[in-house]
Amino acid sequence: MTDTHKLPVDMPASKFPASAKDIVQAGLSRRYAAEKRFRIYGIISVALGLLFLVVLLASIISKGLPAFTYTHVQLPITYDASVIDPEGTRDLDALSGANYAALVKSSLRELFPQVSDRSELRRLYALISSGADFTLRNRVLEDPGLIGAQEMLWLPVDDDVDSFLQMADLYAEAGSSGRLTQEQVDWLRQLEESDKLESQFNSTFFTSSDSREPEQAGIRGALVGSALTLLVTLLLSFPIGVAAAVYLEEFAPRNRWTDLIEVNINNLAAVPSIIFGLLGLAVFINFFGLPRSAPLVGGLVLSLMTLPTIIIASRAALKSVPPSIREGALGIGASKMQTVTHHVLPLAMPGMMTGTIIGMAQALGESAPLLMIGMVAFIVEVPSGIFDSATVLPVQIFLWADSPERAFVARTSAAIMVLLAFLVLMNGLAVMLRKRFEKRW
C-alpha cells in the first residue's frame, strides 16, 4: 500500500515537465506528515475507546470487590435458657420471638468487662450487625438442643465497622476514625490482636434480598425477579419472533402490508426503551389491569422490546439457508409449509437461538421501561411467581446507587459485577453456539 502513492514520484522524469514534478516533490513531506497524523488520530481513537472500557471495568471492580468479603467477629455465645426459653416449653413461636440480641450483648460484655457506662455499652453493641440476632435465631430453630450450650460463633460486624476496617490504612493516614468513635476503634484493635476478627466470604450477598442495612442486603430477590421476567420474555418473544421471521422471509408476498410490517420492525428496534415502559403502563397496567411491579408485566414489555432484535436475527438466519435445500424438498413433493418446518427451520435454528440469546442479554440489562411499570419498589421477599411484586437486577443496582450509605457503593458495584458476569456468560454462549453450528454452504 505504501508503494502505490510513490509511483508518480519514481516515474521517468521525461514524462513530466520539471515544474510539475517539483510541485509534487515540494508538497510530499507535508502530505506524508498529514498521512502520519491521520494514522495517529486513528490509533488515539481506538486507544481512547479501549481506555474508557478499562477505566469503566476497573472502577467497577475495584469498588465492588470489597463487597464479596465481609468482616466477621468471633464471639463466645452462651445460649442461655433463661433468655431464649424461660418457660422451658421449647415452643417454636416462643423460640423465634426470643431476645437473641441479649445473648450477643452479654457475650460482648464478657469480652470487655471494663466497659460499664450505658452510652459506652451502646457503642460497644453497635459494633455487631443487627442481623446477628437472626443468625442466632436460625441456629436455635434448626437445633433446639443448643439451648443451654456454648459455642464460638462468627458473627457479621456492623457495616460502618466493615467499611472502616476495609479502608483502615486510608483512615489512619487521614488521622480520622470515620463514623466510629476512638474507643470503638480501640475495641476493634483488641479484637484484631486476639485474632477474633476475620474477613470471610460474604454469602449473605447471594442468599438474602434487599434490605435497608447494607450488611444484610443481597441480590437473591433481584436475581429471582430477573429470572422470572426473562422467562416470560423468552416464552413470548422466541416463538412470536421466529414465527414472524418465518412469515416475512418465507411466505410473505411483496405488498404494502409486508412493507409496513418491515418498516415497523426496523423502527421499533430504534424506539427508546422508556417509550415501551409508557406503553406497558398505559396498556397492560391501566387498561388490562395487570398487577404493578409483576414479572409478568415486565416480561410482556421486554418481549415487545426484544422482538425486533429476534426477528431481524432470525430473518438473517433464514436467509443464510441456501435455496437448494428448499428446492430439494419441494422437488420431492413437500408442501411449502413442510419445506419450512422440516428443513429450513432446523437449519436456521442455531442462528435464531444466537439472536434470541443476544436479545435476552439486552433484556436482562434493561431497566428504564421497568421503572415505568413499578418494578422499583423496595421488596424484601423473594418473588415466588410471575404475579408477585418483584424487582430485577439492573433496577436493584439503580436503587442501591441512590442509597446514601457508603457500604451500598460496594454492594452496587458487586451487583454490577454479577450482572456483567451473566451478560458475558450469555454472550459467550451465543458466540459458542454460532461457532459450533455455523455452516458455510
Add this chain to the structure above:
Amino acid sequence: MSPATILIVLLILTLVSFGLGRSRSLSLAHADQGRKSLHSLPGYYGTLTALWCAIPALVILGLWLAFQTDIITHLVIPDLPAEIQNLPESRLNLVINNLHNEVAGNTFGDPDPSLKPAIDHYIQLQQTSRLALAVVIIVLAMLGGALTWRSISPALRARNHVENILKLLLILCSSIAILTTIGIVLSVLFEAIRFFQAVPVTDFLFGLKWSPQTAIRADQVGSSSSFGAVPMFVGTLLISFIAMLVAVPIGLMSAIYLSEYANRKFRSVVKPLLEILAGVPTVVYGFFAALTVAPLIRDSGGLLGLSVSSESALAAGLVMGIMIIPFVSSLSDDVINAVPQSMRDGSYGLGATQSETIRLVVLRAALPGIVGGVLLAVSRAIGETMIVVMAAGLAANLTANPLESVTTVTVQIVTLLVGDQEFNSTKTLAAFALGLVLFVVTLSLNVIALYVVRKYREQYE
C-alpha cells in the same frame, strides 16, 4: 377452577382430540388401500382436530380474563352507597381500588362496613364467573373437537387446512410489530390529548418554565404549576450534543483505523473489545457517571477555579458519548466497507496518499451512510434514560453551560411516573405528553436515517 387448572384441562382435551382425530382418519381409510386413500397423513387429521379444540377455547379464555375485572366492577358499583357512587371519577377509582384490595385479601383489619355488600357481591360474582368460564371453555373445546372429528373423511384436505391455520398464526405473529406501534401511538396520544386539554399545546412547546408541582391548597407556595418544556428540550439537546462530540470523532476515527489501516489480527481482537462497550447495561454507565466521572469533573473544575455542579451536563454527556462510541463505530464500519475497492484504487492510481484517499474519496462516498448512522446515534442519545436519570439533575435550568445541572425529557418522564400516583393528575399526563414528543422526534430521526442509509446502499449495490 383457576385459569391454570382450566389451561391444564384444555391441554389434556387437545391431546385427546389429536389422538381421536388421528385414529378416526385411520379407521375411515379404505381397507384395501390403507392410509394411502387418505388425502393427508393421519397426523394432519389429528392436528386439525386438536387445533379446532384448542384455538377457539383459548381466544375466549383470553378475552374473558382480560375483561372479567372491568365487567364485575361495573356490576358491583350499584351496591356501593349512593354518596360514594356520586363521587367524581378519580375518587370513585380510589374506592374501587380499595374494593379490589379487600377482595384480594391484601388489607389488614376489617373493611369499611359500607363497602361490605359490594365486597360480598364482588366475591360472589367472581366465583360465578370462574365457574361459568370453566364450563364455557370445556364445552367449547369439546364442541370444536367433536365437530371437526365428525367432519373427518378420507377426502378432507386436512393438511391444507392445518397449513392455512398455521399461516394465519404466522401472519398474526408478524403483525404484532404493527400492533405494538399502534399501541404506543394510542397509549401516548390519548393521555397527551387529555393533558393538552388542561394545558395549551403552545404553552407546553414554547413555555420557558417547568415546575410540574401542583399544590394541594391554592395559597401554597408554588401553587401555580407551569408546564413549559423548553428547558428540558434544551437540556436534552445539550447532553446529546456533548455525547455526539465524544462519540462521533472517536467512533468514526476508530472505524476508519480498524477498517482501512489495521491488520486482520488487530481488528479481530480490538473490534469485539470495543463492542463490549455497547453490551454494558445503561444502568452501569449511569452508576459510573454518577460516582466516578461526575466527582472527577467537579474536582478538576474546582482546581481550575470553575464551579461545576455535581450533576453537570458534562458528566452525563461524556459517559453517554462513551456508550455510543461502538454504535457509531460499527455503523460507520459497515458503510466504509461498502465503498467499492475500485474507488480507492482509482485514487491511489492518481497518486493520492492513503489518508487523502480516505478523506477525499472514501469518506465522501460514505458520507450519506455515516450521516444516517449519526442520526440514529442522536436518536439513541435523546432517548437514553438511565444515564441521565442517575447523573443529570432534576431542576429544569434553561442554560447552555455544560458545567451546570440540566434535566432531560426522559428524566422528567421517570420522575413524574415513578412511585404511586393517581393516574389522572396533570402531572402524570404531562409525562405522556413528553413521551409523545420523544416518540415523534426519535421516530422521525429513525425514518430519515433509515431512508438515507437505504438510498446510500442502493447506490453501490
